[in-house]
Amino acid sequence: MNDDWLTPAELTDALHPGLSGKARDAKIRLWQIRAKDGGWKSRRNLAGAPLARREGRGGGWKYHVTVLPQEAQLRLAAIRAKAAASDVPAPEKGTAEVWAWFDRQTAKKKDTARQRLRVLDQVENLVRGGLQKNSAVAAMADAHGIGARTIWGWYDMVAGADRADWLPHLAPRNQGRTATADMSAEAWAAFKADYLRQEQPPAEAVYDRIKDVAAERGWTVPSVKTFLRRVDREIPHACQVLMRKGPEAARLLYPAQERDRSHFHALQAVNADGHRVDVWKRWPDGDVSRPFVTVVQDLHSNKWLGWRVDKNPTATGVRLAFYDVFRKYGIPDLAWLDNGREFAAKIITGGQPTRYRFKVTPDELNGVLTELGVQVHWTTPRSGQSKPIERSFRDFCNHIAKHPALAGAYAGNSPMNKPDYRVKPVDLDTFLAVLEDGIKRHNARPGRRTGVCAGTLSFDQAFKESYERAPIRRATEAQLRMAMLSAERVTARQPNGSLHVEGNRYWDEFLTQHIGEKMTVRFDPEALHEPLHVYRTDGVYLGAAQCWEAVGFDSVDAARDHNRKRREWLKNNRRNAQLEQEMTIDQWAAMQPGMDEPEPPAARMVRLVTGNLAAARAMPAADPDHEDFDFEGFSRGLTLIAGDLE
Incomplete structure (x- = not known):
């Protein structure tokens, strides 16, 4: 029952549902007494209308709810609201659509709707107070200085709508200027074809070309601003960016994925990439170029763990940067790598598929990361958002490349930003000293605004806190040599x-x-x-x-130290030699067995000796009178004679 005029019996049933018998009769009698003592029959509202009326001849009195005590009014309103809530139907599709439309309107239209709703609420309050609706509308029209017909027009706008949906229905429906200038379909198609391309021609230049063609073909061509307004009205902004600036610019309109790295512990996951430093450096071979730095970064803390410098991106630089990480801290479980060929080289990631090597052959040798059990993930090509280390490379420009010690060697980050001075290339030792100091400062700078550092810790501190509690795979000497x-x-x-x-x-x-x-x-x-x-x-x-190492030719101390080490080495080898001699050479010689002269074998056949050998006479004995004969001189003489005969 939502009627605002109630008899004492209806009032009792409304405030005390379920009450019956004598208890109900007592409550009814109590309300009758309150009505008589309170003079409810003579009460009137602000407009002078009575707040009590009699239902027909002989009928009982009904009283308006506004004559009730405040506590009774609040209780009655709560009971009615609870009953109404149980009967509220589910919002219709039209209701959701009208609220969605209202949400898209300007603040000015929304404020106008709220002002209209306040006027209608005031009219409804007067009606609930017992005033006739016509009189209530006239009173509010005078109070707000508007016409009564305007208020009745607002009632027409909310006709058939639930009170909860009056606000969107009261919003103005005027759309402003909607008329558009005439435009030939061919001219519109030509403008889109010429304007929406990656060369990004100015709209004025496109418009001039269209006017030239339109003069010959009889097209209707409005102003250039009309073309541009239609482009903005009919073609989504993302589509305009895609067509005029390309897919990379359009991709930036889609928000990057925000990935939480706090669930990693220190050294559990790393990412690696390279950066061309904007400094001219002179190499030991005399070549001058901008150095390339390969960096390995911890994903939990953002700390730079290892780095190497080279002329160009190489697998050697990647391998040695990871070698520094293995040697100083340990072996990570996961690694997010750039898609460059230096990272996809087989000596680094052999045995794991890459975008250059889509399958792994059975005879393919494993790379160093594969051998050490590091699971490799490949980042999206040309996507700095997927590599946290890309954001930290700004320190190379701000704190390293522009360091005072490298003044005169800065190359600029683009040809347009190149300094206007004669470049003085820096030597290798100076650059490496500045680089090492800059990386140390990068890791030690406090107040980092990351999820792990929370605006207070440095990368070093965040890494240390987690590293001391985390399970770390330490590299063995054999693993380090492999790297x-x-x-x-x-x-x-x-x-x-x-x-x-x-x-x-x-x-x-x-x-x-x-x-x-x-x-x-x-x-x-x-x-x-x-x-x-x-x-x-x-x-x-x-x-x-x-x-x-080579030493000076006249270094007496170095020579003395070298001789001492050589004597010790020889002494150690003599000692080892003595330990190896379990038997002396004399002992071994004494153990050698003797050899007896073998007896001549007996001949089975005897040959008769004949010829001159048989008639040979025995040589005469030496004559003692000729013992001083010079046989040696005689022999030399015969030799000379034989030579002359030849």
Whole structure:
């Protein structure tokens, strides 16, 4: 029951549902007494209309709800609202559509609708107070200085609508100027074909060409602004960007995926990419170019873990950058890599498919990351949003490439931003010193605004907190050697088996066993004074050979130290030799068995001797009187005679 005029019995039933019998009669009698004592029959509203009326001749009195005490009015309103809520039907499709339309309107139209709704609510309040609706509308028209017909027009706008949906129905429906200038369909098609292309011609130039053709073909052509307004009205902005600026620009209109990396722990996942530094550098061979830096970054903390510098992107730089990570921190589980060929090289990711190598052949050798159990993921080509390290490369420009120590060598990030001065290339040592210091400062800068650092920690601090609690796969010596660069085979030279690599000499005692043999070595080309790891050609590891540095010709201390080490080495070898001599040479000689003269064998056949041999006479005995005869001189004389005869 939603009638605002109630008898004491109806009022009792409304405020006390379910009450019956004497209790109900008592409540009815109580309301009758309150009506008599409160003078409800003589009460009137602001317009002078009575708030009590009698239902026909002999009927009982009905009272308007506004005469009730405030507590009774609130309770009655709550009961009615609860009953109405249970009977509310589901919103119709039209209701949702009208609210969606209202939400798209301007603030001015929405404010107008709210003002109209306030006037209608005031009219409804007067009606509920007992005033006739015509009188209520006239009173509100005078109060707001508008015509009564205007208010009745607003009622027409909400006719048949639920009170909860009055607001969108009261919004103005005027659309403003909707008339458009005449335009030939051919002219519109020509404008779209010429204007919506990646050369991005100005609209005025396109318009001039259309006017020239229209004059010959009789097209109707409005102003250039009319063309542009129609483009904005009928063609979505994303479609305009795609057609005039290309797919890369259109792709930027779609928001990038925000991926949370806080669930990783330190060193669990890394990403790697390269950056061409905007600095001219002179290399040891005299070449001048911009260096290329390969960086490995931790995804949990954003800390830069390893980096290497080279002239161009190479698999060697990638391998050595990961070698630094393995050596200092450990082996990651996951790696997101750029799609460059230096990362897709077989020595890095062999055994894992890439966009250059879509399948893995059975005889394909595993790369270093594959061998160490690092699962590789490939980022989207030309998509900096998918590589967090791309955003941190801004430090190369702001804090490294423009460092005061590199003044005069800055190349600019594009030909248009190139400084107007004569370039002074920086030497390798200076650049590496600035780079190392810049990376340390990049990792140590506090107040990083990332999900892990929370605006307070540095990358170093965030990495350390997680690293100390995380399960880390530490690299063994064999794994580190596997991650190093494989050099060309070298020969263990005479006379001591020393190895010569990149102008340096390496030697260790085990090399004396392989003099003249081919060896495979693994080493860090940027740390040539570190030990060189030596393998046989069949892959068997032999050991590490130390670098023997050249010293000054007149360095007495160095010569003395070298002689001391050589004496110790010889002494150790003599001691080893003595340990190997379990038997002296004399003892061994004494054990050699003696040999007896064999008896001559007996001849089975005897041959008769004949001829001159049988008649030969015995040589006469020497004459003692001729003992001083010079036989040697006589022999030389016969030789000379024989020579003359020839």
